[in-house]
Amino acid sequence: xxxxxxxxxxxxxxxxxxxxxxxxxxxxxxxxxxxxxxxxxxxxxxxxxxxxxxxxxxxxxxxxxxxxxxxxxxxxxxxxxxxxxxxxxxxxxxxxxxxxxxxxxxxxxxxxxxxxxxxxxxxxxxxxxxxxxxxxxxxxxxxxxxxxxxxxxxxxxxxxxxxxxxxxxxxxxxxxxxxxxxxxxxxxxxxxxxxxxxxxxxxxxxxxxxxxxxxxxxxxxxxxxxxxxxxxxxxxxxxxxxxxxxxxxxxxxxxxxxxxxxxxxxxxxxxxxxxxxxxxxxxxxxxxxxxxxxxxxxxxxxxxxxxxxxxxxxxxxxxxxxxxxxxxxxxxxxxxxxxxxxxxxxxxxxxxxxxxxxxxxxxxxxxxxxxxxxxxxxxxxxxxxxxxxxxxxxxxxxxxxxxxxxxxxxxxxxxxxxxxxxxxxxxxxxxxxxxxxxxxxxxxxxxxxxxxxxxxxxxxxxxxxxxxxxxxxxxxxxxxxxxxxxxxxxxxxxxxxxxxxxxxxxxxxxxxxxxxxxxxxxxxxxxxxxxxxxxxxxxxxxxxxxxxxxxxxxxxxxxxxxxxxxxxxxxxxxxxxxxxxxxxxxxxxxxxxxxxxxxxxxxxxxxxxxxxxxxxxxxxxxxxxxxxxxxxxxxxxxxxxxxxxxxxxxxxxxxxxxxxxxxxxxxxxxxxxxxxxxxxxxxxxxxxxxxxxxxxxxxxxxxxxxxxxxxxxxxxx
DNA sequence: AGCACGCCGACT
DNA sequence: GTCGGCGTGCTC
Numbered sequence: 001x002x003x004x005x006x007x008x009x010x011x012x013x014x015x016x017x018x019x020x021x022x023x024x025x026x027x028x029x030x031x032x033x034x035x036x037x038x039x040x041x042x043x044x045x046x047x048x049x050x051x052x053x054x055x056x057x058x059x060x061x062x063x064x065x066x067x068x069x070x071x072x073x074x075x076x077x078x079x080x081x082x083x084x085x086x087x088x089x090x091x092x093x094x095x096x097x098x099x100x101x102x103x104x105x106x107x108x109x110x111x112x113x114x115x116x117x118x119x120x121x122x123x124x125x126x127x128x129x130x131x132x133x134x135x136x137x138x139x140x141x142x143x144x145x146x147x148x149x150x151x152x153x154x155x156x157x158x159x160x161x162x163x164x165x166x167x168x169x170x171x172x173x174x175x176x177x178x179x180x181x182x183x184x185x186x187x188x189x190x191x192x193x194x195x196x197x198x199x200x201x202x203x204x205x206x207x208x209x210x211x212x213x214x215x216x217x218x219x220x221x222x223x224x225x226x227x228x229x230x231x232x233x234x235x236x237x238x239x240x241x242x243x244x245x246x247x248x249x250x251x252x253x254x255x256x257x258x259x260x261x262x263x264x265x266x267x268x269x270x271x272x273x274x275x276x277x278x279x280x281x282x283x284x285x286x287x288x289x290x291x292x293x294x295x296x297x298x299x300x301x302x303x304x305x306x307x308x309x310x311x312x313x314x315x316x317x318x319x320x321x322x323x324x325x326x327x328x329x330x331x332x333x334x335x336x337x338x339x340x341x342x343x344x345x346x347x348x349x350x351x352x353x354x355x356x357x358x359x360x361x362x363x364x365x366x367x368x369x370x371x372x373x374x375x376x377x378x379x380x381x382x383x384x385x386x387x388x389x390x391x392x393x394x395x396x397x398x399x400x401x402x403x404x405x406x407x408x409x410x411x412x413x414x415x416x417x418x419x420x421x422x423x424x425x426x427x428x429x430x431x432x433x434x435x436x437x438x439x440x441x442x443x444x445x446x447x448x449x450x451x452x453x454x455x456x457x458x459x460x461x462x463x464x465x466x467x468x469x470x471x472x473x474x475x476x477x478x479x480x481x482x483x484x485x486x487x488x489x490x491x492x493x494x495x496x497x498x499x500x501x502x503x504x505x506x507x508x509x510x511x512x513x514x515x516x517x518x519x520x521x522x523x524x525x526x527x528x529x530x531x532x533x534x535x536x537x538x539x540x541x542x543x544x545x546x547x548x549x550x551x552x553x554x555x556x557x558x559x560x561x562x563x564x565x566x567x568x569x570x571x572x573x574x575x576x577x578x579x580x581x582x583x584x585x586x587x588x589x590x591x592x593x594x595x596x597x598x599x600x601x602x603x604x605x606x607x608x609x610x611x612x613x614x615x616x617x618x619x620x621x622x623x624x625x626x627x628x629x630x631x632x633x634x635x636x637x638x639x640x641x642x643x644x645x646x647x648x649x650x651x652x653x654x655x656x657x658x659x660x661x662x663x664x665x666x667x668x669x670x671x672x673x674x675x676x677x678x679x680x681x682x683x684x685x686x687x688x689x690x691x692x693x694x695x696x697x698x699x700x701x702x703x704x705x706x707x708x709x710x711x712x713x714x715x716x717x
Numbered sequence: 718a719g720c721a722c723g724c725c726g727a728c729t
Numbered sequence: 730g731t732c733g734g735c736g737t738g739c740t741c
Binding site: 089 | 718719720721
């Protein structure tokens, strides 16, 4: 090795080069074939001396392949799909006829081996094959490419989400032998749904049905998913299930173990630790395991011969990745179903507008239970409106209307009672207590928010408001702030001194509670499952859930209410739900009738009328005013595109932790424009924005202000 | 983004 | 004469 290096000749950088090389060699000592060197003058592979490489650089103007020469020694290992390290950067440029080594070593994947390159200049050599394990096959590459295009992002960014980081030890261990397909199941509880048995039979027969499944309340859903997976495996194909969080993943995991036995499926969750995660992922990729359940990153799992993709509870915000380009599970699985011609199952107790659209467009069939089934399985839902609450003096003081009080007391005779309270910090738009006019900043008309110290400040400009009064009616009282789970628990503990009170929230999530009477105070999404179901549930502070300035506020509130109410016994068994919210509002009525699909269909019609997503496709473009204006002038939008704004955007959004991607870049003067296109022009919109962005980056050389593009922005309320 | 190239002003 | 400012362009 030293003699080979000695040949690298050129005086510049020879010594640091060798040092770097030694470090690399030590680091990679476990993989004998991976020897990073300069390969100067080394013989090239005879058959296909060119490797086409996707380099791990997320920037858009580098979103293409780069060709490298394959040294003879790496010929065998440098197969398509393997991880490599290559020199990349301006340093590796031609100097007076020769080629100087320079530029950093960066990671990449070989996508193809070719006989020749269409690049005119001299090729640099692959520095190193990190491992001969192929991790990126054509199918995953194609999917990543499609996702990148869909979201106007780069292939490298998507691959970072799709291919987990390498762990050498996990790689060195063999995966188990693949198991033979299980027998096809009988439809069991799928018979509760119209055409449910037919759906399962189609999976078992190798078909590719697509369905939006409105699950009946109760704990059956996990086994119903496991059954669909079993049916698919029985047809000799693989299956992939994506759920929003670790708890539902554990439920499906248990159901799969029950049906298939141990070791027949992989569990891919973010909290598993790198080695384990990579080991499970490799077992899938190597074809040792054909079924996968996991959280959002699992949406890319390289399941062989994919026959079915499943997403559970697609309205949950955890299904949106928080790394660029922010792909969403439902959308990615739609792409996979279309690309792989496999079955698609979107299941939820509730129904998103997007799910309703899949049905309305005819892309997926509805999988629903008959009305009587639904009525039989759901609890009795009653409402307490604001008016009732206001008249109910004592209740108002205690924040617990008489009806809710009674339901709790009655329920506690028979079992646990769930109390759902919105998260503190789940800041709603504050409004006048008398006339409900939203409270606005007197300087910029932004929405006022309650600070932790009890004061008010503007969510847009951040100015404090010391003496608010309503511009409409002169009132000076705002609606009460949301009381957190802990304080609610204390209050209830005093009200029901004989009953144990337990809380489940963000910091400490309870998984299950027993069948004994207890008050269980929980924030949405953290509700424990009760053994035998809750006797009753109280859904408090509905106004806060509904009052958020967000297009999805109604749908989200309904989803969270249904998520809690689905854990309550059916009405035949005395299950009762009391929701404290205005009974005339659409989501409240949908809960009372247990009709999430009807709600979504009406929302969809309204969105179509207003030209809102998902009926139109939107992109948000955010940046400092001047840069934004310049960007919008430069971009060649499809002819049917429409630009809304730009308008000033919030500097920060207090009450919610900043997530990457929603924080507007450019500080104080950031503005946001929305670009809207009719259905069918989404791809053209993404392409146009990406082209403009790439040109900008290439031209701007860093010092230009950042303009951020986001397809399908979440917060366009 | 990095990073090196190149073409202008202060320094030993 | 040479060192080094950062404007400009490229990355197989």
